[in-house]
Amino acid sequence: MAHDSPLKPEGPSKLVIRNVGLMLSGALEAPILDADALVAENGRITAIGRLKDLDTEGATTVIDAHGSALAPGLIDSHVHPVAGDWTPRQNQIGWIDSCLHGGVTTMISAGEVHTPGRPRDIIGLKALAISAQRQFSAYRPSGVKVHAGAPIVEHGMVEEDFRELAAAGVTLLGEVGLGSVKDGETAKQMVAWARKYGIQSTIHTGGPSIPGSGLIGADVVLAADTDVVGHINGGHTALPDSEIRCICEGCSRGLEIVHNGNERAALFALRTARELGQLERVILGTDAPAGSGVQPLGIIRTVAFLAALGEVSAEIALCFATGNTARMRDLDVGLIEAGKSADFVFLDKAQHSAGRDLLESIRLGDIPGIGMTVIDGRVTSGRSRNTPPAERVPEVVAG
DSSP states (O other), X not given: OOOOOOSSOSSOOEEEEEOOSEEEOSOTTSOEESOSEEXXXXXXXXXXXXXXXXXXXXXXXXXXXXXXXXXXXXXXXXXXXXXXXXXXXXXXXXXXXHHHTTTEEEEEESOOTTSTTXXXXXXXXXXXXXHHHHHHHHOOGGGOEEEOOOOOOOTTOOHHHHHHHHHTTOOBOOOBTSSSOOSHHHXXXXXXXHHHTTOBOEEOOBSOOSBTBOOBOHHHHHHHTOSEETTTTOSSSOOOHHHHHHHHHHOOSEEEEETTSOHHHHHHHHHXXXXXXXXXXXXXXXXXXXXXXXXXXXXXXXXXXXXXXXSOOHHHHHXXXXXXXXXXXXXXXXXXXXXXXXXXXXXXXXXXXSSSSHHHHHHTTOOOEEEEEEETTEEEEOSOSSSOOBSSOOEEEEO
């Protein structure tokens, strides 16, 4: 069951993580770090390296990784939250907490579209977005950082509406195309207004997913020029390969692959990005909650799927779910480097996997075992109740 969580650890804190068997940075340019220990103070990483070289005095918490791997907390780039840890789409409580047990420590809303009676008038949609932004800024279900308050654009919105939203703290647009705006010209204008005021945008790509949405093809996607091409592999229905390639080649924006999309199209989009030498554009989401339910392991399953069949290494596939998203979304998470938030997931090979180690097991398509998650330097979950048991599990030995 999800529970309330303070936004920051109370009082000064110093976390030391030691005996890390494999440290994964989340950065494409150097996905594996030559380090076995890490120090974080007051929720932020301060030092990474060999334990003997780090200042560990005064630690308030010490975690012994027991040889397991340490990676940045996973980021779900595409969720549809509503209120706290409840989703009316499936009438389910605790879905965010379950995703935490899948290694996800940060979520990004693509619109609160499942809100019962969601307002479509301009005053109402702005009010909903501001309210959602306020709610999830003040409340973290199980500690997970949910970036919410993403209005769905409708005809009749003017520049002043975007200025007002930004002034109120809204930083995201919900999926363009889920409301009445479905043509490229109108979408382009609204996306430009959003970008002017620092609001990042995403577009629905592919066939309709819910009543009221519609087909959004490559022509509209390219005309709108959103910051992220939402579920380029469809949510659920994908565009033809020719249009997916057209999008990949025709813009430089983020290419979001989602768990709740077409898997064959996901591999095609990834292959196209790799051929273009632009893997930094690939980010991952679940597109949940949705009609197909909630997928607590959706992000780590997509990592394993792409590593097994997408001709990328496991450590690179993990970057799609961490550093790539963090950089594209301008977040201070997703990378193990000094100054970033101390948000981590401990991973190891699942027991009885055919892989010799964690990375090979992921390359073979197995989901790793999750032993612990940490957010802002504080332990937020122990051994996952959702993944297979890991061979090695970290332990809090002090604090």
